[in-house]
Amino acid sequence: MAEAMTPHTDVAAYLLGRLEPGERATFEQHLASCPECRLSQHELSPVVELLTRAAPPVEVPQGLEARTLLAVERAARQEEPARKPDPVRRRSLLSRRLVFGFAPAVALAALALAFVLGRQAAGDETPGSAELETVLVRPGGVAVAASARVVKTGIGRIISFRSDELPILPTGEYYELWFVGPGDTPRRPNRISAGTFHPDEQGRSQVTFAAAVDPTKYPVLSVTAEPGDGNPQPTGPDVLRSRP
């Protein structure tokens, strides 16, 4: 009765010692005459043994990834002295309206990154009080290109964004920072804008936005280049993106 209907998947519960005593006896009887279950036992016992040695869950502090990647980035730029960007050269690159995300041949000169994430003063934030700290990378790019920090306030969020890597855009165009939710596609976006900005003449973008967005629902940050056509839909591809 129960013996004939013992599902083979019971072997897992058996090995984990989670069968009730009666069930265990039944399964052991089954095991004696089932090669498939004996094979499973052979394959899964080591897994169960390793499980008993698993460390408890580790909770990593918010922003550790961003701080770690930025630490490498800072060290890299200190140890490989960067050439200052030639503003004229950059504008002429851009006047050809390259699509940055898909033009890896565009060699943007490495800039000296002077900022230290978590120590920018935007009000009285303290390091570690951020709801979200992240770095953004150019798709296929070779270095961290930007950083962002989100602090929750009573009425919404304050987002600090910093990048030295975004080229100056032709007049009338601008960058837009987005919070991207799951399932976002170019045809059916699922993203909320935090705002728009221009780099300054030195190619530095340092902006603070206030936005009513919940980064737990829209956890990825991205930057697009947008034409100034009054259309709130994102039109460009993501030129920068954070990890989910």
Added chain:
Amino acid sequence: MSLTQNHVELEEAHLVARVAAGDRGDPLVELYGRYGRPLYGLGLRLLGDRGSAEELVQETFLRLWRGSGSFDPQRGSVRSFIYTIAHRAAIDFRRRTSSRPLAALQAGEAGEERWAAGDSPAEPLETLIVGLEVREALEGLSSKHREVIDLGYREDLTQTQIAERLELPVGTVKTRTYHALRALRTTLEERRLLG
């Protein structure tokens, strides 16, 4: 020791090669995704506090970036490369912050991660790393799979009790548990944790 590398080891070796070639973007992000959390856990166990653990993670990635050119996939895996770097960084950290060498450590949850000055650190460190890597493998499971495994361990429950807790039929819990162990086996194999 296996003579051929599996696909995970090859992927990781390729990531380190890209870092060595100057790519500080995606490859580092990928490597952090793979090793960041277990390294933080290692820092907590070896150094005792969250600030030091964070410093250990940062220092390990700094040294990984600087030393990426010397990684030789023929000589070992990225896994052993990174944990060796982390271990040395932890020793240096302890040397800097205390006059005593890495002496007796507190026992871990299971009570076996104890090592005293004079003991060869190799074996207990490996035990610590295995524990963290197994946890990382668990975190890689789908939440449904992880849940049936974890719940039973955390509170020493039977399938029937787990089923009650999760409000699922017992049969579902048993099947899910089976698939969870199977998925875990695949991950543990890929990470060379199954002997």
